Amino acid sequence: MTSAPVLVAPWRTPIGTAGHGFADLTTTDLAAPVLRAVLASLRESGCEDAVDDVVLGNCLGPGGDPARIAALSAGLGVEVPGVTVDRQCGSGLEAVMQAAMRVRSGDESVILAGGVESASTAPWRFWPPQAGSEPVRYTRAPFAPDGFEDPDMGVAADDLARLRGIDRVRLDGYAARSHRLAAESDFTSEIVPVAGIERDQRIRSNMTAERLARLRPSFSPSGTGTAGNSCGISDGAAALAVTTESRAKGLPALRVLGAAVAGSDPALPGLGPVPAIEKVLRRTGVALSDVGVVEITEAFASVVLAVSDELGLDENLLCPQGGAIAMGHPWGASGAILLVRMASQMLADGGPELGLAACAIGGGQGIAMIVERAW
Template structure:
């Protein structure tokens, strides 16, 4: 299908998708900040546009980020990338959905007709995330925390690994099935050449977590990582990671002549904070209703593989054909740089859909701590 002009007369197109390699936290990118990671990808995206003959001004930079130092990493990264002092920047925090939300916000602004070119995506440096402390009370020592609350007092607020175990139990998804899905992710990623979407950074050219020998038999030997009787392990869960991903969000007029995806629709939704892994379900249902597209018509579904139980639970609830899920592997094999992962999904969709005979429609979705989901549907433009 082809989307016609919206109420404002313009489409939002995604072009020039790039990402860094995804690094294991504390390893290849251990000393690199969010700015160090995002700036090269912003520069590569803009360079792709310029090489194509697009000389339009960049209206804004929108980047998702969860655990950076503050100070608006998007603006700092834009300056570092050499975009010029005239290019502003804004940083978005919707936790694991931040990178996808950044692109969603950029797409809405382009569709409105008020903006024509925005660089959007996400970045995360778990390696250099600052230590955070609650201020001391009554003379007590300050208390370090690793994440802010996802929900207020009186609501469930489980850590994500604990929530993944609870989700698996609630949905009847056993360890063997999770390990089988994880083995598939590892094997698919190991068999894929990602070179065409990667901007080398600090001499690193490949994703660091991918292991070609993670068979189901090996995965079965791993112990539970989060609860004593749980089923989520280091092998069927994502790794803590560093990375960045960016796409140019522009009008159909500026995208002419470039390989492009058209944003057909997007949605966010809330869900039970106790089982945040189900967050993508209402978001996907909402965007399908908004666009009138049938799930069966979508050729690729990229869901952030935070945990095998999450992807399988969402797939079971919606009846997704498992063959369309992350067909080149996902975060279980590659890693999950939280604020960037939603944008990584779009880079992955673009690189698969824009090949010869690539699928016409794709869906990206993320589960978000605290019980939220975000989803976007894109189509191959021409």
């Protein structure tokens, strides 16, 4: 017997700029307050069912299963297990997708799912030394094996803009929109204050296209990606409860219609969301024209615009309250942050009925999920 999974009690931390407000906070310090907030929301609504599991996405944490450690720190009890998943920038959305599948199957009733990243406290890692040499620190894991292109993400974003004919003016214009929309929005209702910080740290109201145009390329001398039209390295966490309609007890909820992952060319990882979105549209029978809000992780303006161009999206539906360019991109948490952001918009009075969340992933992958207002 299958049960339609719904998402309730969405919460997130403020998104902190790495090395600043959350500089000394670990993945546990960030994830535990959010898990406590989700649990408190469930209890206030009378949803007293025991939590079956905690599933969190994370990319660069210290190991040791951050989800389980955060669950214990949040006071969920030793009987509540936890598992950490890694699909790089799609990890937070992957965690929710896995939880939704388990609830849909009928095996589980309540799972807390989301993601967390502390770039500030991520441990340094080193390759083992070769004979007679010193260990070599690496700043990122390989996304593809020998024989495949494996560009750094910024370089790949520049390549994508060049190959798709997206010029600097358009990139900066989109970035200015992200900054403006985020600065005009009030995110208070979705944020759990942490360490005295109550607001996203990166958002700037004065980032106009003219100011952005003065920034130099960040990734290659002739590239178009800059610090202004790309995301910031960030710290943060987000989580929500995945449960059944009957157990949601009338809580404001989003029903998970479907989700999908797909592979794409590792040389152009920014196009990864395209096949994933096409796949989930086929699975659900939803027409893209019926979707009222689209949240794509704004790792780079070129990624969002290239995906939009490939699919023929209405750009007015893209990240209507700004995105990671303005707010920051805590890698393992960002997919879950998309769902929290989408819930705030869809569950508001007059909000859209259908929403689509998607992430591009290093190495050439994409992940996407379609949700609808449950009632």
